[in-house]
Amino acid sequence: MPVSPKPLLAALLVSSALTAPALAQAPAETTPDPLPAATGTTTPEATPAVDADTDDAAGAPEDEIAAPTAAEPDPGTQPQQSARAPQPQPAVGTDWPFWGGDANAQRYSPLDQITPQNVGRLEKAWTFHTGDLPTGSAAGKYSPEVTPLKIGDNLVMCTAMNNLISVNAATGEKNWEFDAEVSNDAIPYGATCRGVSTYTAPDLPDDAPCKVRIIEGTLDARLIAVDEATGALCQDFGENGQVDLWQGIGEKVPGWYSVTAPPAIVRGIAVTGAQVKDGQAEDAPSGVIRGYDAVTGELVWAWDMGAPEANRNGPPEGETYTRGTPNMWTTATADEELGLVYLPMGNSSVDYWASNRADYEHDWSTSLVAIDVTTGEPAWSFQTVHRDVWDYDLGSQVTLIDYPNGDGSTTPAIILPSKQGDIYILDRATGEALTPVGEIAVPSRGDLEPEALSATQPVSEWHTLRKPDLEEKDMWGFSPIDQLWCRIQFARARYEGFYTPPTTETRWIQYPGYNGGSDWGSIAYDPERGLIIANYNDIPNYNRLIPRDEPLAPPIYEQTDGGDAGGKAEGAGDPQVGAPYGISVNAGWRNFTGIPCTSPPYGGIRAIDINTGETVWDTPIGTARRNGPWGIKSYLPFKIGTPNNGGSVITKSGLIFIGAATDNLFRAIDTATGETLWSDVLNGGGQANPITYEVDGEQYVLIAPGGHHFMETEVTDEVVAYKLPRD
Amino acid sequence: MVAPSTSPHARPRTHWATTLIAIVVALLGLPLLGLGAWLIVLGGSWYYALAGLGLVIVAALLARRSMAAIWLYLLVWLATLGWAYWEVGLDYWAQVPRVVAPTILLVILLLFTPLLSGRKTEGAR
Numbered sequence: 001m002p003v004s005p006k007p008l009l010a011a012l013l014v015s016s017a018l019t020a021p022a023l024a025q026a027p028a029e030t031t032p033d034p035l036p037a038a039t040g041t042t043t044p045e046a047t048p049a050v051d052a053d054t055d056d057a058a059g060a061p062e063d064e065i066a067a068p069t070a071a072e073p074d075p076g077t078q079p080q081q082s083a084r085a086p087q088p089q090p091a092v093g094t095d096w097p098f099w100g101g102d103a104n105a106q107r108y109s110p111l112d113q114i115t116p117q118n119v120g121r122l123e124k125a126w127t128f129h130t131g132d133l134p135t136g137s138a139a140g141k142y143s144p145e146v147t148p149l150k151i152g153d154n155l156v157m158c159t160a161m162n163n164l165i166s167v168n169a170a171t172g173e174k175n176w177e178f179d180a181e182v183s184n185d186a187i188p189y190g191a192t193c194r195g196v197s198t199y200t201a202p203d204l205p206d207d208a209p210c211k212v213r214i215i216e217g218t219l220d221a222r223l224i225a226v227d228e229a230t231g232a233l234c235q236d237f238g239e240n241g242q243v244d245l246w247q248g249i250g251e252k253v254p255g256w257y258s259v260t261a262p263p264a265i266v267r268g269i270a271v272t273g274a275q276v277k278d279g280q281a282e283d284a285p286s287g288v289i290r291g292y293d294a295v296t297g298e299l300v301w302a303w304d305m306g307a308p309e310a311n312r313n314g315p316p317e318g319e320t321y322t323r324g325t326p327n328m329w330t331t332a333t334a335d336e337e338l339g340l341v342y343l344p345m346g347n348s349s350v351d352y353w354a355s356n357r358a359d360y361e362h363d364w365s366t367s368l369v370a371i372d373v374t375t376g377e378p379a380w381s382f383q384t385v386h387r388d389v390w391d392y393d394l395g396s397q398v399t400l401i402d403y404p405n406g407d408g409s410t411t412p413a414i415i416l417p418s419k420q421g422d423i424y425i426l427d428r429a430t431g432e433a434l435t436p437v438g439e440i441a442v443p444s445r446g447d448l449e450p451e452a453l454s455a456t457q458p459v460s461e462w463h464t465l466r467k468p469d470l471e472e473k474d475m476w477g478f479s480p481i482d483q484l485w486c487r488i489q490f491a492r493a494r495y496e497g498f499y500t501p502p503t504t505e506t507r508w509i510q511y512p513g514y515n516g517g518s519d520w521g522s523i524a525y526d527p528e529r530g531l532i533i534a535n536y537n538d539i540p541n542y543n544r545l546i547p548r549d550e551p552l553a554p555p556i557y558e559q560t561d562g563g564d565a566g567g568k569a570e571g572a573g574d575p576q577v578g579a580p581y582g583i584s585v586n587a588g589w590r591n592f593t594g595i596p597c598t599s600p601p602y603g604g605i606r607a608i609d610i611n612t613g614e615t616v617w618d619t620p621i622g623t624a625r626r627n628g629p630w631g632i633k634s635y636l637p638f639k640i641g642t643p644n645n646g647g648s649v650i651t652k653s654g655l656i657f658i659g660a661a662t663d664n665l666f667r668a669i670d671t672a673t674g675e676t677l678w679s680d681v682l683n684g685g686g687q688a689n690p691i692t693y694e695v696d697g698e699q700y701v702l703i704a705p706g707g708h709h710f711m712e713t714e715v716t717d718e719v720v721a722y723k724l725p726r727d
Numbered sequence: 728m729v730a731p732s733t734s735p736h737a738r739p740r741t742h743w744a745t746t747l748i749a750i751v752v753a754l755l756g757l758p759l760l761g762l763g764a765w766l767i768v769l770g771g772s773w774y775y776a777l778a779g780l781g782l783v784i785v786a787a788l789l790a791r792r793s794m795a796a797i798w799l800y801l802l803v804w805l806a807t808l809g810w811a812y813w814e815v816g817l818d819y820w821a822q823v824p825r826v827v828a829p830t831i832l833l834v835i836l837l838l839f840t841p842l843l844s845g846r847k848t849e850g851a852r
Binding site for chain 2: 476477479484491599600601640
């Protein structure tokens with residue numbers, strides 16, 4: 001099942017043989033690159049690039065993309081002639097300029113003031129309250145997941161409902177706030193804004209408003225740009241600083257089409273997808289990916305997999321982008337040098353039924369897709385699930401590294417984690433796997449739509465976070481009685497192991513469940529120690545396709561109160577209109593006491609050697625202090641390994657900072673051993689990626705413990721910064 | 728007034744506390760037996776039905792205030808430990824559902840031994 005896009009720039013493409021037959025890729029445009037290969041370490045991509053005065057085309061992007069081939073440089077020409085030249089990227093260290101830390105999304109900081117030796121003395125520096133807490137129908141739907149950026153003296157962040165706030169990074173005092181005025185009915189599954197992006201417009205004078213701007217996507221599907229210094233809307237961007245992403249999507253149904261991730265800004269183009277609320281209908285908003293000029297807000301290109309040529313500049317008046325196609329709800333990674341953006345694509349809008357999908361959906365679903373931002377055309381793709389009927393969306397942002405080839409040289413590469421736990425390493429330019437990829441036979445294709453499902457699935461033979469298949473003895477409980485009940489459920493369900501096909505006669509067990517493996521928190525990478533740090537979930541789902549004659553929730557467009565469907569677990573009775581069945585998901589497969597049917601640990605954190613792919617250490621993450629039957633907090637300080645959401649930060653000094661687990665602890669882990677050296681109790685759930693930065697010679701570590709409705713942790717509006725006490 | 732139970736000769740054949748614990752043990756044993764039998768039919772472990780059967784007999788012996796209840800439960804408990812070790816070894820968390828509740832029940836039953844009588848000494852105290 002090759003997923004290769006047809007080579008679009010034949011002159012620039014070189015065909016390549018593939019080791020894994022089902023994982024076809026087309027090699028990328030090999031744009032000549034004046035930049036030295038990025039070191040990918042502590043000062044990535046800080047190399048000054050060509051002058052920005054070739055950026056005139058940025059003011060007229062429509063013209064450029066109207067004739068993309070004409071705008072393409074011939075092989076061998078200098079990139080100065082291309083429409084958009086690479087710009088130097090800010091480095092991580094004193095600042096935390098990108099959601100993923102540096103431009104490579106490594107979540108690695110060169111700061112080293114806080115060390116394994118002194119971390120035990122870490123204490124709160126300040127707590128900031130954003131003021132954004134659920135009101136009215138938003139109750140029970142908050143999952144802010146926010147990670148601020150630190151730029152200069154300030155932190156900039158969004159809140160769950162997309163208000164933008166700038167805070168003094170040393171004191172936690174507010175500089176300014178922009179009220180996005182998002183209404184509660186725009187909340188899709190949860191009120192989430194994982195972060196914002198910043199862009200410095202190279203052509204604007206240094207003192208111009210919005211020279212440095214903050215760009216966010218909102219739950220009600222707007223791109224908003226404000227001045228980093230003042231919070232004032234950028235008048236040069238879109239209409240009054242805003243772009244309406246509902247354009248070309250179709251009927252506006254609040255909460256069905258929402259942006260929760262920061263845009264990736266590549267060569268002056270802000271690239272965004274959107275979360276299309278899962279499981280509603282096959283006729284759903286498009287998964288189109290769009291690139292907007294980061295200065296003017298004009299559409300530069302759209303990648304609509306169903307009509308890539310016809311809709312490149314947007315659909316004709318009265319029409320929409322192709323409906324129901326796989327979307328990207330998570331964070332893309334920009335590759336400024338290659339001019340690519342790496343899109344971790346999700347699945348089609350109806351996750352658990354494959355027969356009605358078009359070929360292009362089969363081809364692109366649950367794939368990492370590299371788009372050439374200068375043309376809007378795909379350069380290559382790498383598929384991690386064929387014919388996904390398990391909601392195994394790619395949820396993690398990919399990380400760019402220099403992969404050691406083993407002979408002392410390195411290859412610019414991508415770490416691609418998946419919800420199934422597989423970790424792939426791909427060549428950035430071509431999408432070819434640099435580590436072994438296998439293709440396993442699935443246990444069966446089931447009885448419902450065997451022809452629509454794939455007989456084989458890809459796996460990483462280099463490293464997987466996935467554990468062995470479940471057995472009856474893996475059933476758990478607090479007593480023999482609930483354990484017995486889970487054994488009966490296990491015996492009655494259809495379960496043939498990894499990739500058991502969906503069923504309707506009985507429940508089926510999906511393991512790993514849709515929370516991963518690796519989810520939106522993504523992995524962190526320590527380039528000096530050569531370690532991947534991956535936290536992961538290890539918990540099944542207990543699912544059933546529901547025939548239409550049984551009760552199902554109405555689709556979102558028929559709900560009078562659009563808010564009703566939010567908050568609960570995704571897939572818990574979703575209608576999947578257009579498919580023969582709805583879907584019921586018991587996320588985490590919890591029994592009548594509310595605890596999972598399977599044995600802990602439910603989550604862990606692992607260090608993986610980049611050179612060998614072998615596990616250096618692996619330990620459960622999360623204590624039992626907040627967990628117990630019927631939601632009773634046990635206060636047991638024992639490490640049990642809880643479900644977790646949110647990634648980690650690595651510091652040069654050998655520490656990993658991470659919240660993520662449902663025990664509301666924020667902890668520092670020794671990179672060398674996996675031992676927890678320090679922890680602090682947060683007032684809410686730490687389901688957000690932390691950051692670290694420096695002000696006036698002092699290193700801070702920060703997390704926004706906003707909590708998470710699905711993870712059942714307390715919601716707060718807090719942002720908490722820690723530092724060492726002054727001696 | 729002297730309570731009848733303080734006199735060994737006036738001791739009733741039952742006592743409210745042993746009746747209560749017999750009911751509790753029966754309420755634990757019957758679902759284990761019933762659902763455990765279902766699990767056997769489904770092709771799963773035989774442990775639960777056998778343990779449930781053991782508990783039901785223990786309950787009946789408790790109702791008769793027989794010391795044999797304790798000995799039988801000890802047997803069930805030891806068998807449980809052996810089975811649990813066979814299934815999951817020394818995995819701490821995996822042992823929780825298997826041994827914690829049965830051990831708590833063991834402690835409670837041992838507290839009842841003064842109210843029970845061995846066969847040979849029945850009626851002699």
